[in-house]
Amino acid sequence: MKKVHLVSTIALLQAAPAAVINSSFEGVSFGTTAQFPAASSGLISPWDHSAGVGMIPNADTFGGDTSSGSQYVAMKGSGTISQNFNLAAGAYTLEFTIAPYSTNQTIAGTVTPTFTGTDVTSTAHDTAFGAGIVGYNSGNDQPMDETVISIPFNVTGPSQSLSLLASSATIDNVTITPVPEPSASLLGALAGLIVFTRRKRS
Secondary structure: OEEEEEEEOOOOOOOOOEOOOOOOOOOOOOOOOOEOOOOOOOOOOOOEEOOOEEEEEOOOOOOOEOOOOOEEEEEEEEEEEEEEEOOOOEEEEEEEEEEEOEOOOOOOOEEEEEEOOEOOOOOOEEOOOOOOOOOOEOOOOOEOOOEEEEEEEEEOOOOEEEEEEEEEEEEEEEEEEEOOOHHHHHHHHHOOOEEEEEEEEO
16 A cells, blocks of 8 residues: 655745734724824824824715725825834835825825835835826715835834825825845745655555
């Protein structure tokens, strides 16, 4: 009689998202209507925020809806959100979604990230704008026209701080993901393969 033993590998070093706490602003319920609280209200903790940052729930029937979770932040004028991190040295990718503040707005919504302790430079990222584009203001429960921004960066020092300065824009789903080392990528590609087959006669 022959017995065949199959053992599959498990990738132990695959990259996982780094900890962005409250990445989609779901930590505290904003209720059913938009709020524009005073600075540092604690509503999006551990994010800090300046004045002029709106806390928008999809339940607000006046506004457009986000595709990630049920809440997001918006800036009609200029506003900033920020969070501190302590990432290990290495390569990462910062991603977030942005949409225009107003439906059919005639100027671009802009988000400018600044990340201390890394090689990220402060570069403005614009959203699409114009007729037919759905944003927060008067979105009337329609899905917003969101754009995913992806920014690679390398950590060069400890205790990093990410700030997103926005104007006429909404922000949601902020993530930071490590770029896997070549060895981790190789192990990931090998996951699920058969590593040995043993035949035994009796």
